[in-house]
Amino acid sequence: MSGKIRRSFGNRSRKSHFGFGVASWNLLFHILVVLLVDGSESRKMSEKYNNYLQLPINNDEIKKGVCQRDPSQMIFFTLKDMKLGQKIPIYFPKKDPSSSPHLLARYEASSIPFSSKELPNLLNFFSFSQDSPQAKAVESTLSLCEIEPIKGETKFCATSLESMLDFVRGAFGLEESFSVVTTTFLTKSSTTFQNYTIFDVPKEILAPKMVACHTMPYPYAVYYCHYQESENKVYKISLGGENGDKVEAVAVCHMDTSHWSRDHVSFRVLRIKPGTFPVCHFFPADHLVWVPTPSTK
Template structure:
């Protein structure tokens, strides 16, 4: 999974996204209207916040997405969505960490469409009305709200030193990553392992092997966004963040290898960010670490590769 590859050879990565999405659709699926509502109500409210961990946004702001359907603070909705966080001191053999790994039913996952088809569909907040008309969504529907928030989030300006983009197809994702890593560079893709026939629930996980730090020069995290077809929000920042692969075993006997990241410098983060309250720390006082859900991708170049 972590081996280097030539970006022009995308077969293995098609297989990877097939495992995540369950279907590499060659045309926009008719069930797109049904696919967006369940991910919006479930995924978007439960595990979406971690992808904004290094964005300086007030968690009470509706754009932040801590609780998209209400005006409550993030503390009202962190029962599951924030159970991806842990302290860097927890990364040691035998340590128990309470975590929640959400899993979405394949019927509730938006499908990939080819680049040539994605380019025919507007993807801009300035075309919101046309997009809603195209998918036959009303302005006040939950699907419309999900679309608007995804478009708005994709159009947020990057932080200082950050590169970000939203990919509406696998081809466009790889093309953009190739430009960012540098033409001719090799990079790898990593994920938390997929587990079949697994009913997700919050539980204690024990670290059963010494955590393995993955040495990378640059990385980009790509997170699925609620949309009628598959859209990934990808971002990366020059920093001293640390990437780990952590072997875990749950109380129910479930074993998996979880990809985790530790944000080493949080001094520029919003002091009101909910992660500080969850971990009981202050901005810049300690790293913020979190695991990646299974449908998230991390692309990384090894030392000596990339710009």
């Protein structure tokens, strides 16, 4: 089995996933820092990962009146922004789904160690040099998967579809049916950062509980899945980009931010203080939000 898996995740996996995954990882990191870490620990994590995960910024995308900072931070907004006709600068990483790794079957995933203790063996298994960006991404993914959850949070890193569904089923209950919602691009475009206008009334997805699953940089598909006891709201929002893009976006609003650190990137982007407004953020197209069904108003 190990020989078969090694052949399956050779040069193609390293090129297709890690080659364009830096921007997506930077975006994911901003989200996870907001949701997982407080205070000085968030600064330590930010310094550690930003040392080697630098987002290549296209100067043409940093437009006057939109943003003069790292575009990947522009995923946050507040509930008061969620109205018909509102213009919001948003960063949506563009990825070719055909080149992204797929979830393994459970029997395949279980045959590969998924632990920081096995990092040297894993780097050898995937033929990554110790100081390579790929190796550092593998290390950081394992570290985030192993970090203790915050109070009120339940988390799990899914390395197979079966394990993801088991986690979601455990969150909602064995008798509850559920479905998944994702951000969908209705037009093809290479533009990752631009002003979008809300062109339809946002629709709340009725979800007393939600499970968010974020893609992680790894040679095969790994999803960081988690849910919290605090109140969150899920929305579908129809967006029109200034270059003609159309997006059916999924967004989550965290209703209570009073316990978040003042250093959270969302507060700097939105220029607000903890606890003053709910903080919302958009999901990239390859991230998943699981909700009970029926769910849409």
